[in-house]
Amino acid sequence: MATDSQHIIYLLGRYSSGQATSNEVDQLLTLLRTEDHDETVVSFIENQLTTFEPNNAEDIAFWKNRLKGGAQQITGVAIDSNDTPVVEISELVRPVHRVHFLRKWGWAAASIILALSLGVYLLTTNTKRTLPPANVVQAADIAPGKNGAVLTLADGSKVVLDSLGNGVVASQNGAQVVLKGGSLAYDPNGSTNGEVAYNTMSTPKGRQFQVTLPDGTKVWLNAASSLRYPTAFTGTERKVTVTGEAYFEVAHNARMPFVVNVIDKEEVTVLGTHFNINAYENEKAIHTTLLQGSVRISSRQWAVGSGEEAKGEQSVMLKPGEQVSLSQSSQLSHPIPVQTDEVIAWKNGLFNFEGASLSEIMRQLERWYDIEVSYEKGIPDVEFEGKMTRDVPLSDLLTMLEKSDIHFKIEGRKLIVLP
Known part of the structure; x- marks a missing residue:
């Protein structure tokens, strides 16, 4: 019987080739959300990077469109004029394990990483699937500035x-x-x-x-x-x-x-x-x-x-x-x-969280979302890294921040940081 790691590698292969069924996508999300399989995912990506070679311009265009049309819309990752992802692929909370991509095969790996690591969404056969945030307690979402x-x-x-x-x-x-x-x-x-x-x-x-x-x-x-x-x-x-x-x-x-x-x-x-x-x-x-x-x-x-x-x-x-x-x-x-x-990340439509404390991030959010932030039991001592688009509803951004085990509650235009 295949182990979880073997099954994840199989599902990642199906997803990266665009052949995963909706049931397989659900299985993959469940496994990645409930267990720590970072080493398995990194191993799969490293293997892909050593073997992936675009056969022609159509292959390159496929990966670019897959990332632009999917990850940019869904996770909000910005794409610059040279078709390069602006957002570095990284965890939001220290310690950070960064994966650096070479341009030749970066689009294949980036499409996987962005979909699986940066967001709560996956694309498969042009279908957008959403997993609701588990810990953001809210009555109504707040639009970005x-x-x-x-x-x-x-x-x-x-x-x-x-x-x-x-x-x-x-x-x-x-x-x-x-x-x-x-x-x-x-x-x-x-x-x-x-x-x-x-x-x-x-x-x-x-x-x-x-x-x-x-x-x-x-x-x-x-x-x-x-x-x-x-x-x-x-x-x-x-x-x-x-x-x-x-x-x-x-x-x-x-x-x-x-x-x-x-x-x-x-x-x-x-x-x-x-x-x-x-x-x-x-x-x-x-x-x-x-x-x-x-x-x-x-x-x-x-x-x-x-x-x-x-x-x-x-x-x-x-x-x-x-x-x-x-x-x-x-x-x-x-x-x-x-x-x-x-x-100048703000000028380019991004939040910059590099080396930022939670209170520093909350002050950015107060200004951009026109909200008031309060802390139920003090300010958690945690430091963040990475960038994220400013063009997302508040709940989407909070879902990312909750990877650090900090939770939030929205009441009107007040954001409460929970212990």
Whole structure:
């Protein structure tokens, strides 16, 4: 009689070849959910990787379509422009056993791993099968965030951009503000005469948005963030103010530096570059990360208890791939190397959980799903790894987090972490 391991290898072979019946898929799911068969699965995959060779372009296209049409829709795994999975195949909880794929045969293995390890779904003969989450107690699911923002014009009037169609949103100083394709753009030919007018773009919880400033600089705002800027840049610098989190692609202008004031705690000065600022007030520090070009970060140190008297100014230059942090006590750290794709995962539609504690993850969820998180009996001490799409209902994401034996309950817009 075949052992469970032998039977799993048989079922994996049937599934990977697209021949598994619905009954065989059910058997495979039951075995993998009730027992620890990691070694068996890894052994099967290693064997597949050493023997798999696509015979022709149709074979390659088959595996690509199987992954894109199945795993991307079902597990939310992002696929980049080079047909490469953005999400690394990994467990969510340490210790992590990563499986790295070579491009030639990665699609065959990835289709198996993504379907069996990352999700609670399997595809077979174009049928989507769903296993309901076992431990997420909920009354109604909560949808993910989406594009949307509130634009406050110079006269104080507010425009809610969520439901507007493409077209002119406002006209200020002779320049038009145009909404197109889910982003806002300012006419670069607006008048620079007279008093400078300021607009503020604000994203509530559960919203994100992108704006192109009059100089051509592009800014992406994460949830619960804001950007204040002039409708036309004049003088010797281009100065804006940001709260929350924003990613900048600054248009180059050597004669007029671009300056970002971060909640009156630090300034980032650039000529033309790409960088990210994370400055949420409920986080431990302000993090500035450089992707391209160069930036100078400066911060004033204040005398303890002075309220007004400055002790001096700190200044740090960043190179691409580096990050600097400003602590709550206004101390600038030394630059450190970071994985920039992890820092801007939010801009690319992903949650980044690399090395994150549960409380850090919950703060991300509060902002994106517009929820309140509470802990029934303290905050569990667990660290996570991996990435996951932000474009999924809350319950789907919680199902993944429950692999760490943490449980949740949803009551209205309140998420309760259970022991």
